[in-house]
Amino acid sequence: MQIKIHAHLDYQLSQPTDILLQVEAAMIPEQTIDDAHIDLPKLEHFARVTGHDGIGDRIWLRAEGRLIVDYTSTVTINRILADVSTLPRIEPHLLPGETVQYMMPSRFCQSDQFQTFVASQFGGLEGGQRVAAIRDWVSSHFDYVPGVSTGSTTALDTFVKRQGVCRDYAHVMVTLVRACGIPARVAAVYALGVEPQDFHAVAEVFLGGEWHLVDATGMAREGGMAKIGVGRDAADVAFLTAYGAVKMNNQSVEVEPA
Incomplete structure (x- = not known):
């Protein structure tokens, strides 16, 4: 099974704010990331850190003003399925x-x-x-x-x-x-x-x-x-954790068969 993913986040930050973001499909044996791209605005800070139990990445951001995140990927599911x-x-x-x-x-x-x-x-x-x-x-x-x-x-x-x-x-x-x-x-x-x-x-x-x-x-x-x-x-596993005040302008997620 191959699926296409598009996630779009649009938030407003009234002051410099630390954000922990987790929106990317994990690169693990049970699923193959065939292609992926994440668009981010200009940031004060960007760093990847390992997710819980080493599954997936979290991204540390420090930003101010409008934060627009656009993530697209195509993923092939390889996991063993069982009843x-x-x-x-x-x-x-x-x-x-x-x-x-x-x-x-x-x-x-x-x-x-x-x-x-x-x-x-x-x-x-x-x-x-x-x-x-x-x-x-x-x-x-x-x-x-x-x-x-x-x-x-x-x-x-x-x-x-x-x-x-x-x-x-x-x-x-x-x-x-x-x-x-x-x-x-x-x-x-x-x-x-x-x-x-x-x-x-x-x-x-x-x-x-x-x-x-x-x-x-x-x-x-x-x-x-x-x-x-x-x-x-x-x-x-929150997709966005903000250490400061944030306002959501818009958010959407689309998942469909590739």
């Missing part, structure tokens, strides 16, 4: 060290508060069957409603409201999977099928010795996603 329901859970004592942090609660994913719930709701299932059941449960019990959550909304908040956007779905999915003793993290992706088109957040679960992308919104499929970055929760 998660068929994959086994790796016992905790056998997990690779880099996965351990994704067993723990994080700021937006309070997995320690959901262990009783997952045991009672999904207790008869194991491994990938349990993950698939969690995905289907979230998909059927939550409504996709823009505007009902904010950047401070946690998985617990969303669990109570039963409404949210992709970020909220991913947080709930990750939280419930972690509560089962299975590593799970949030992945920022470009994805086919997302409506309205935007930067997309999904869960990524560690089953059968590999990471697999799972979208509880039901809009995107693993074979049609280009990964940007990963993290404990959405705070680690």
Whole structure:
């Protein structure tokens, strides 16, 4: 599968501001960047730094005035696809060290508060069957409603409201999977099928010795996603983090088959 990506950001900075940007599809074995280009205005500072877990790049910018970022790329998806329901859970004592942090609660994913719930709701299932059941449960019990959550909304908040956007779905999915003793993290992706088109957040679960992308919104499929970055929760994979006041003028994302 090959997909074409175009992301356009237009922001206003009232004073010199430090910006951490993460919008480029990651150069990793599971996806090939066939071509890519990013346009930026004149900046006071530009530096690339490695993303969380070494996946993708973040860009440090220092800018003032109007910040226009235009990113285009064509990406070929090479990852091994599997039905998660068929994959086994790796016992905790056998997990690779880099996965351990994704067993723990994080700021937006309070997995320690959901262990009783997952045991009672999904207790008869194991491994990938349990993950698939969690995905289907979230998909059927939550409504996709823009505007009902904010950047401070946690998985617990969303669990109570039963409404949210992709970020909220991913947080709930990750939280419930972690509560089962299975590593799970949030992945920022470009994805086919997302409506309205935007930067997309999904869960990524560690089953059968590999990471697999799972979208509880039901809009995107693993074979049609280009990964940007990963993290404990959405705070680690924000496409733009500003250390100062910013105003959005315009923003758009387009993803289509190449």
